Amino acid sequence: MGITSEYLPFIIPLLILQLVLAITAVVHVIRHPNYRFGNKVIWIIVVLCVSIIGPVVYFVFGRGEE
Amino acid sequence: MRQYMVFMNKEILEFIRTYKLLVLFAVFMILGIMNPLTAKLLPYIMGNFMPEGLTINIADPTAMDSWTQFYKNVPQMGLVVLVLIFAGIISNEYINNTLVNMLTKGLKPATLVLSKVTVAMTMWTGAYWCCFLITYGYTEYYWDQSKGSHFFFAALYLWIFGIFLIACVTAASSFFKNFYGSLIVTGAVVVIMYIISLAPKTNDYNPLSLASGNMNILNGVASPGDYKWSVAIALILSVVFTGVAILGISRVSFRRWK
Numbered sequence: 001m002g003i004t005s006e007y008l009p010f011i012i013p014l015l016i017l018q019l020v021l022a023i024t025a026v027v028h029v030i031r032h033p034n035y036r037f038g039n040k041v042i043w044i045i046v047v048l049c050v051s052i053i054g055p056v057v058y059f060v061f062g063r064g065e066e
Numbered sequence: 067m068r069q070y071m072v073f074m075n076k077e078i079l080e081f082i083r084t085y086k087l088l089v090l091f092a093v094f095m096i097l098g099i100m101n102p103l104t105a106k107l108l109p110y111i112m113g114n115f116m117p118e119g120l121t122i123n124i125a126d127p128t129a130m131d132s133w134t135q136f137y138k139n140v141p142q143m144g145l146v147v148l149v150l151i152f153a154g155i156i157s158n159e160y161i162n163n164t165l166v167n168m169l170t171k172g173l174k175p176a177t178l179v180l181s182k183v184t185v186a187m188t189m190w191t192g193a194y195w196c197c198f199l200i201t202y203g204y205t206e207y208y209w210d211q212s213k214g215s216h217f218f219f220a221a222l223y224l225w226i227f228g229i230f231l232i233a234c235v236t237a238a239s240s241f242f243k244n245f246y247g248s249l250i251v252t253g254a255v256v257v258i259m260y261i262i263s264l265a266p267k268t269n270d271y272n273p274l275s276l277a278s279g280n281m282n283i284l285n286g287v288a289s290p291g292d293y294k295w296s297v298a299i300a301l302i303l304s305v306v307f308t309g310v311a312i313l314g315i316s317r318v319s320f321r322r323w324k
Contacts, residue, residue: 010103021092060150
């Protein structure tokens with residue numbers, strides 16, 4: 001318990017930021033189903049499973065033009 | 067001047083709508099939190115990886131460990147994300163064919179490049195110092211920072227290196243119709259600087275020292291003044307690269323009109 005509460009000030013903001021990134025990316029993947037390459041399933045997996053880099057790669061390389 | 071402001075506005079809107087601003091800030095804020103966390107966790111991680119029966123004494127983490135993580139993570143991950151996000155800064159306009167309209171209606175290539183570079187550098191400034199302040203806050207709270215020296219200069223130099231990279235990626239981006247080209251050129255520039263840095267005598271002049279010598283400044287091994295030539299060369303090259311980007315755009319628009 002002592003160790004957990006010691007790390008809470010780090011873990012809570014970290015989790016929030018990662019969730020914001022992942023959720024924004026997933027919502028975008030689902031609502032804009034045209035990509036430069038890959039398909040919806042691949043991008044959802046990438047965005048959710050590869051933390052930080054996944055959403056970055058999606059927004060830089062993956063998203064298609066409107 | 068009016069064109070400059072209008073175009074800057076368009077750039078900022080574009081970065082918000084393509085989520086790139088959000089991604090940039092989120093990544094740098096995550097990095098800012100990760101640095102002190104990794105420093106704090108490192109003794110536990112090391113302890114778990116040790117074979118049984120072998121005991122070594124690992125010193126408790128200090129403020130300097132937190133800053134070591136900062137000057138390792140930001141160049142390795144932060145700068146890579148920075149270059150990725152700005153890789154298409156000009157080539158995207160070629161890909162979407164949005165440049166010809168603006169240039170034929172009288173937008174000067176210089177105005178275009180300067181407004182793009184201004185926006186990119188402002189975003190880098192915001193994200194980077196945000197990351198710095200987060201790491202500084204956590205480190206100040208958990209450890210005693212009184213031993214370090216020149217916190218501001220060490221951070222300022224890495225920021226200047228970021229400015230240099232943005233200018234470099236902008237120049238490269240203006241010559242390619244895809245963004246892999248600008249990534250390759252920027253990567254090549256960094257590799258060349260790395261190869262040059264293998265000769266120790268050149269380190270006083272190499273811009274790469276601005277991203278690698280920061281811990282020496284904090285530890286007091288080097289003084290901020292030791293890097294004055296690196297700073298000067300990085301800033302001069304940034305101006306040159308911006309000029310090259312203007313040439314790149316002029317070349318493309320000239321070819322289109324002919």
